[in-house]
Amino acid sequence: MRQLLSGHGASRGNALGRARVRHPHALEVAEERIPAEAVDAEIERMHEAIALVQAEMQAMRQRLHGALAQEIGEFIDMHALLLDDPELLQGLDQLIRQARFSADYALRLQRDRLAGVFEAMDDPYLRSRIDDIDHVIGRLHAALHRRDADLQGVAGEILVADNVAPSELVQLQAQGVMAIVTAAGSTLSHSAILARSMHLPLVVGAAQALHAINDGDVLVVDGASGLLVVEPNADDLRAYRNRLREEKRERKQLYRLRREPSRTLDGVDIKLFANAESREDVAEAHALGAAGVGLYRTEFLFLQRSELPDEEEQFRAYRDVAIGMTGRAVTIRTLDVGADKADRTGLALTNEPNPALGLRGVRLSLARQDVFETQLRAILRASGYGPVRILVPMITNREEMLAVKRLIKRVTADLRSEGHEIGENIPLGAMIEVPAAAIALPSIIGTVDFISVGTNDLVQYLLATDRGNEALGDLHTPLHPAVLRLLFEVIRTAKRRGKPVAVCGEMAGDPLFTPLLLALGLEEFSLHPGTLLEVRRAIRANDLAALRGNARALLRARDRDAIEDWLRKVSSGGIAAAGH
Ligand code: PEP
Ligand code: MG
Numbered sequence: 001m002r003q004l005l006s007g008h009g010a011s012r013g014n015a016l017g018r019a020r021v022r023h024p025h026a027l028e029v030a031e032e033r034i035p036a037e038a039v040d041a042e043i044e045r046m047h048e049a050i051a052l053v054q055a056e057m058q059a060m061r062q063r064l065h066g067a068l069a070q071e072i073g074e075f076i077d078m079h080a081l082l083l084d085d086p087e088l089l090q091g092l093d094q095l096i097r098q099a100r101f102s103a104d105y106a107l108r109l110q111r112d113r114l115a116g117v118f119e120a121m122d123d124p125y126l127r128s129r130i131d132d133i134d135h136v137i138g139r140l141h142a143a144l145h146r147r148d149a150d151l152q153g154v155a156g157e158i159l160v161a162d163n164v165a166p167s168e169l170v171q172l173q174a175q176g177v178m179a180i181v182t183a184a185g186s187t188l189s190h191s192a193i194l195a196r197s198m199h200l201p202l203v204v205g206a207a208q209a210l211h212a213i214n215d216g217d218v219l220v221v222d223g224a225s226g227l228l229v230v231e232p233n234a235d236d237l238r239a240y241r242n243r244l245r246e247e248k249r250e251r252k253q254l255y256r257l258r259r260e261p262s263r264t265l266d267g268v269d270i271k272l273f274a275n276a277e278s279r280e281d282v283a284e285a286h287a288l289g290a291a292g293v294g295l296y297r298t299e300f301l302f303l304q305r306s307e308l309p310d311e312e313e314q315f316r317a318y319r320d321v322a323i324g325m326t327g328r329a330v331t332i333r334t335l336d337v338g339a340d341k342a343d344r345t346g347l348a349l350t351n352e353p354n355p356a357l358g359l360r361g362v363r364l365s366l367a368r369q370d371v372f373e374t375q376l377r378a379i380l381r382a383s384g385y386g387p388v389r390i391l392v393p394m395i396t397n398r399e400e401m402l403a404v405k406r407l408i409k410r411v412t413a414d415l416r417s418e419g420h421e422i423g424e425n426i427p428l429g430a431m432i433e434v435p436a437a438a439i440a441l442p443s444i445i446g447t448v449d450f451i452s453v454g455t456n457d458l459v460q461y462l463l464a465t466d467r468g469n470e471a472l473g474d475l476h477t478p479l480h481p482a483v484l485r486l487l488f489e490v491i492r493t494a495k496r497r498g499k500p501v502a503v504c505g506e507m508a509g510d511p512l513f514t515p516l517l518l519a520l521g522l523e524e525f526s527l528h529p530g531t532l533l534e535v536r537r538a539i540r541a542n543d544l545a546a547l548r549g550n551a552r553a554l555l556r557a558r559d560r561d562a563i564e565d566w567l568r569k570v571s572s573g574g575i576a577a578a579g580h
Contacts, residue, residue, distance in 0.1 A: 002231045005213075007206030008470075009226035010187040011195035012530070014243050015179035017158040019217040019230075022138055023210065029141075032102040042096050046103040049143035054083055056139070078306075082136045088114065103144055111137040145215065158219045160209050164202075166190045166303055166341065173200055179221040181228060183209050188456050188467040188476060188506055190341050194300065196528050197277040203228060205470040254533040258288050262536045264518070264544040272536060273331070273526040275504060282324040284529040292329030294452065294526025295391065295504040296321055298375065299337045308345050308371065314378035322386030329387045331429070331452070331526075332379050334372070334404075336361045336393040340468050347371065356466065361394025361431075366403055376411045383423035391452055395430040395437050401447040404428070431504075433457035438486050441493045451494055452526065455505030459483055478507045479563045481555075484520065488555060491521040502526045514538035515570045516563075519547040519554050542570075 034042055057080045082088065088110055095106035111133060118130045159177050163184045169191060172180065178201070185191065185204030195202040201223030213219065213230055220229040220240045229236045262270045273294025274285030285293060301309050301317055309317075322330050338348040338360025347368065352358035365372040382388055392404050405428065415422050430447075432438050433454030445451070455478055460467040462483060465476040478484070487503070494501035502524035507513050509527030511534040517525065518539070527535060547570065557563045 002229065002233050002236070003212055005206055005208050005228040005230065007181065007203040007209070007226040007228065008187050009222065009224045010185070010189075010192040010204045011198075011200055011202035012224040013179070013199060013201035014223065014240060014247065015158060015201045015219075015221045016232075016237075016240055017156045017178040017219060017221075019160050019213045019215060019219050020142070020157040020177070021210065021213055021215045022142055022159060022161040029102075029104040029108040032105050033100050034096075034102050036100065039097055039100060042103050043093055045144065046092055046096065046106070049103070049140050050083060050089070052143045053136070053139045054080065056143075057083070079132060079136050079139075082132060083140075104141065107137055107141055107144070142215065158221055160213050160219075162210060164191050166194045166300070169194050169198060169200065173198055179203075179219075179223065181206050181209050181213075181219070181221060183207055184470055186468045186470050186476070193275075193297075193506070193528075194277060196530055197275075197281055199530065254537065257533045257536050257540075260289075260536065260540070262539045264539055264542055266543050266545050268523075268544045270518070270539050271502075271524040272532055272539075273329075273502060273504075273524065274529045274532060275509070275526055276321065276529070279320065279324065281529055282321050285532070286325060286328075288529055288532050290328070290529065290532060291524075292331070292387075293321060293325055294331050294502050294524070296330065296332045297336065298333060299335055299341050302335065302337055302345060302347065303341065306344050308347065308374075311374045311378050311381075314375060315381045318379050318382035318388070319385045322382050322388055325386060327386060329389055331389040331391050332382070333391040333393055333431070334362065334379070335365055335375055338364055356460070362392050362400050362404065363394060363396075365392075366400065369407070373407065373411055376408060377415060380408070380412055380415055380422050380426070381420050383426050384421035388423060389427040389429060389450070391429045391431060393431045393454070394434060394457070395432070395444065396434045397436070397440070398444050398447055401428075401430055401444060405447065431457075432490055433461070433505075435462045435486070438462075438490050441490055442497075445493060445497050445499055448499065450500040450502075451490070453487065453490055453501065453503045453505065455483075455487075455503055455507040458486070458505065462486065477560065478505075478513065479560045481557060481559070481563070484516075484557070484563065485555060487517075487522075488520045488551070495521065500524060509535065511535050511538040512567065512571075515542050515547055516554065516567060518542060518544055519551045519570075521548070521551070 091110050092106050095101045095109055096103060101109065114133050115130050118133065157177050158179045158181060159172060160181045163182050164180055180195065180200065181203045183206055187204060192202060192204060201221055203221055203223060203226045206228060217230050218232060220232045220236055222243065232240065262272045264270065271291040273292050274281065274290040275295040276282045276285050276293045277297055277300050282293065301314060318332055338358060339356040348364065349359055359367060379388060379390055390408070392401065395401060408428065412422055427449035429450040429452055430437065430444060431454045432441065432451050435458065437444055438458060456467055459476055459478055463475065463480060465472050467476055491501050503517060503522055504526035508517065508525040509531040511531065514535050515538070525535060554563065554566050557566055
């Protein structure tokens, strides 16, 4: 039956496909007993589900090719191994045969038992393997309820799940998943950032999705508006096709701007750098005329695997970005795992009570100098192939910057003595995303060559609103007077000291915010290439002097409504009026 559902659009794009529902592991299954005569059939049902999931994994393994095959293959092999585990399998049979539990409940008991064993382990890496058990058990549970077995292995599926981890996304896309819908999640999470980078449509916060959608239902997903249609009718299909056509037309129009400068109406050139997470991003950034890469999040190299990437592997990845940008600046951010970027290598602690306030970003790098040094060696070696800049995440104070500088100096000397070609005067920058660093910027700025403002985290910490918590609704927003005033001060301090300043949070990639950032004095943006041309179009439609003349009115705004009012006036061309 046709239904309309809605969530938040987190990664644009339209998709039509069949739902693959993944329930949040088999945990919510109530205790259920079956009569003695149903035992054999229930065991048979369980075995069929196991065989189905095994076949599914094998098929997935065979479909893999290219650079990702090894990494993802490892992941799948491990899950296949869990499925072969005699303890798991015999345990399930026993629970059904002897205790006469339903297959579902047996699955839940086995999940809880295995999870208990892992939870009791001291090793944080082994503890983190509970996720793998949940993944496998979740698949088995889905297989037990598959309405339509021929859905297997068919490309064109839309995953409907409670949530999705950044580490899963590549695997899901390799499987042929067309779009993802999650009941939880936020548009600022790293999964959302990665999905945008992969051009994988994503709708988050569709609270009803898991109840309302069944495996095999046909879905139309609009990743921009967050609207979902379950079992679309003819009108919906027409509207979907129209949106596809509209999307294509708009892309074509925007594409004409790829060779145009990012110049305001009054002739000021604004620099647009790209946030690039993959080779495809780098190629796209280059083709669209980005000034360089303003943020290369290295942690994505660390997420889909169980072992740390060594110096050589990292070097090759960074070198390829430097080469790919053909002489334009490439800003490589040092590792920022922790909080919602939980890795599988065991590097980030998994038992911190407050991970967002814990050992993450530069704090983790300074605590694990072996890992940091390996990364710095790789980045510095890449600097022999193009103008590389180093950016340090989660800086809180001056001492951290000084410690990083000392280490870079030593590693550079080591590398030169080993005969490596290292760039001269590699610019070093700090991410300004902790309020203390923003407020105390005058004391930190002397230690850096440039800064980049991470508004995703800055807003999170300034407004005490978890960037990934959908329950907070609109509270995580840059449209707050405190955020605007702090941004204004940060930009002004950097410019007075002659240091380049960019904003690289998601805010910089939203054309709605472009006039606001320009009014606050920003002249460098770093954003995902997916919206680069839209932001360029917004820049070209604005008069910088007029916007700056209205900055005071913006800074006087007392609440979100007043800020939105200012934006509306500016966007409707009533800019002169906005100041009065
Ligand atoms: C930010 O915090 O704004 C940022 C760009 O870094 P990340 O999103 O990777 O935390
Ligand atoms: Mg950040």
